[in-house]
Amino acid sequence: MMVTRRLDEEAVALQRQGVLPAYAPVRGQEAAQIGSAAALDRTRDFAFPTYRELGAAVALGVDPVAYMAMHLNIWHGGLYDPNVARLAPPNAVVGGPVLHAVGWAMGAKLDGTGGAALTYFGDGASSQGDVHEAMNFAGAYHLPVVFFCQNNGWAISLPTGHQVAGGSVAARAAGYGIEGLRVDGNDVTAVFEATRAALERGRAGGGPTVIEAMTYRLGPHSTSDDPSRYRSAEEERLRAEQDPITRAMRSVSAEEIADAEEHAAAVVRKTTAGLHAMQPPPADELFSFVYREPTAALLDQHRAWKESQDA
Template sequence: MEKILARFDVPYLQVLNEKGETDKKLMPKFSKDAIMKMYEVMVLTRTADDVMLKLQREGRMGTYAPARGQEASQVGSTLALRGEDWLFPLYRDIGSMIIKGMPLSLILRYFRGDERGMCVPRNVNMFPTIITVAGQCPHAVGAAMAAKIRSDKIAVMCSFGDGASSKGDFYEAANFAGVFHSPVVFLCQNNQYAISVPRSSQSAAETIAQKAIAFGFPGVQVDGNDVFAVYKASLEAVERARAGKGPTLVECFTYRMGDHTTSDDASRYRSREEVSEWVKKDPVARLEKYMVSENVMTGKEMKEIAASTLNEVEKAVKEAESAPKQDAGDIFRFMYAEMPKRLQSQRDYLKRFEGDINGKR
C-alpha cells in the first residue's frame, strides 16, 4: 500500500511592495498616527545605527552589529507585542529593543562595553541581548512554558537569525515549544548571511519557515522589508500564542545591508550588484513611498523626523558617555543573585588590574 500521509503549505506574505503600493485586501487597519509612529522608530533605528558606526570608528564604541536593512523586520514584529509580553532579542535588534521600551542610552552603553547597559529596567519585559548564537531560544521557550504553567496570558517572542536556525539550541527549543504548546513566536530574521556564510550554505531547506512543520506548528515566510506584512504575521502569531494555540515560526526574508559587525568586511564575500538589488527593496524608503502617495506624511515632515531622531540619538550618546565609569567587578555582578566562589576569585583577580582598565596607571 502506498498513500500520502500529509501535505503541508508554507505561506508567503507581502502587503507593501517595492513601489510602495499595498494589497488592500491584506492591509491591516492602521491609524495615521500608528503608521507615523512605525516610521519614526524605523528612522530612529537607522539613525542610531549610523551614529553607532561612526562612534565605533572614532574609538567611542566597541564592536557593533549594524541593523541597516532590517528595520521593518525588527519594528514590525515587536510592535505586535504588548507591555506584558516578553522579548528575547539578538545582538542586532536595536529597533526591537527600542520598541520594547529599552532606553537608547542603555543600549549605547552596552555596546560601549558597559555591562550596566544590559541591566534591563524592571518595567521592560525583555531579556538582556545575547551574543551566543541561538542561546536565547531555549531561554525564550522556558519563559513561555513558565507563563503557561502560571496561566499568564502572554506571548514570548524569540528573535534570531538564519545562522541560529541551524543550531541545536533552536531545534531543541522548537521541539519543546511544539510538544508543550508553548506561547512562543520564533521570529527568524533571515538576513541572508551568518557572517560570511550565505543562506544557500546554511540549510538545504527551501525556506526556514518550513522547519516549523517538523515540530508540529505553523511557519510563514514574510517579506521582511515590508513593515505591514511583518506586523500582520507577527500579530497573528502573538494572538495565537496568547489564545493558547501554541507556537508559530515567522521567517522575515530580509537583507543585512551593512557588514556583519564593525570587525567584518562584507565586500570580501558578496558583490556590489547583490547589495544594490537589495537597496531597491529598502524598508524605510518603501514606507516613505507609501506615506507620500497616501498623504500620510509630507517630505517636510520626514525631514523634521530625521532632525528630531538625530537629536534624540545625540542626547542618548551624551547620556551614555557621561555615565560613571564602571567597576571592573561589574562584569561579574549581574550574572547571579549570589556570586559563586569561582567567580568571586576571578573578580578579585581582575580587580588587581582595575587601575590599568580605567587608564589610571
C-alpha cells in the same frame, strides 16, 4: 524606523572613532524588527533579542543610551530594566535567546498569565541545534512562543542557500507540528500583522509559530566584517532598492519625513552625549552579581583581587 536607522549609522561612526569596541549593524532590517516588536502586548508578552535588535529596543521604548551601554562595554546586557521594557538583555550566543524564550513561554503557560514570547534569531542561527531543540520542545508542549527568524540573506559570509537545507526556515515548522510562514521582512505593516496574529494565536492556546521575515543585511555582519569579500557591489545595489525605510517613505508625506528626521537627529545627539558621558562601573562589581549568596571560592577571588589592587 528612522530613529533606528540614524542611531545605527551613529553607532558605526562611534565604533570607527574608537568609542565603541564593536557593533553589529542593523541597516536594512528595521522593518522586520520594529514591525514585530510593535505587535507585543507589553502588559504580558516578553521579547528575547540577539545582539542585533536595536530596532526592537527602540520600538519598545528602551533608552538608547542604556541599550548601547552593552556596545560601549560598560555593562553586559545593557543598563535598562528588562521587566519594564519587556525585552530581555541582548544575547550574543548564537541561538541562545531562542531557548530562553521557550523556557519563559513554558512558565507563562504554567502560571496562566496569558502572555506569549517573541524570540529573534537569524538564518545562520537556524542551523544551531539549540534552535531545533527549542522548536521541538515548544511544539511538544504547545507553548505560546513566536520564533522570529530574520533571514537577511547571509550567515556572516555564507549565503543562506548554502547553509539552510531545503531553502526555508519557515518550512521546518511542519516537522515540529507547528505553524510556519514567510513574510516580506521589508514591509513593516506586513511584519506587524503577521506577528500580531501569531502572538494572539499563542496567547489563545494555539501553540507556537515560526515566522521567517525575508529581508537583507545592507551593511556588514559586524564592524569587523568586510562584505565586499563575499558579495558583489551589484548585489548590494539591487537589494538597496528594497530598503524598508525607502518603501515606508512612499506612504507618508514630505512633512512627516522631515519631522521623523528631526526627531531622529535629536535622539542621536542625546544618545551620543550620553555615551560620551558614561563612566565605567566600579571594577569590583565583577564579583557582585554572580550568585545571590557569594560562594567561598568567589569571596576568595574577590579578596585576592583586592590585594592585587593594593599591591
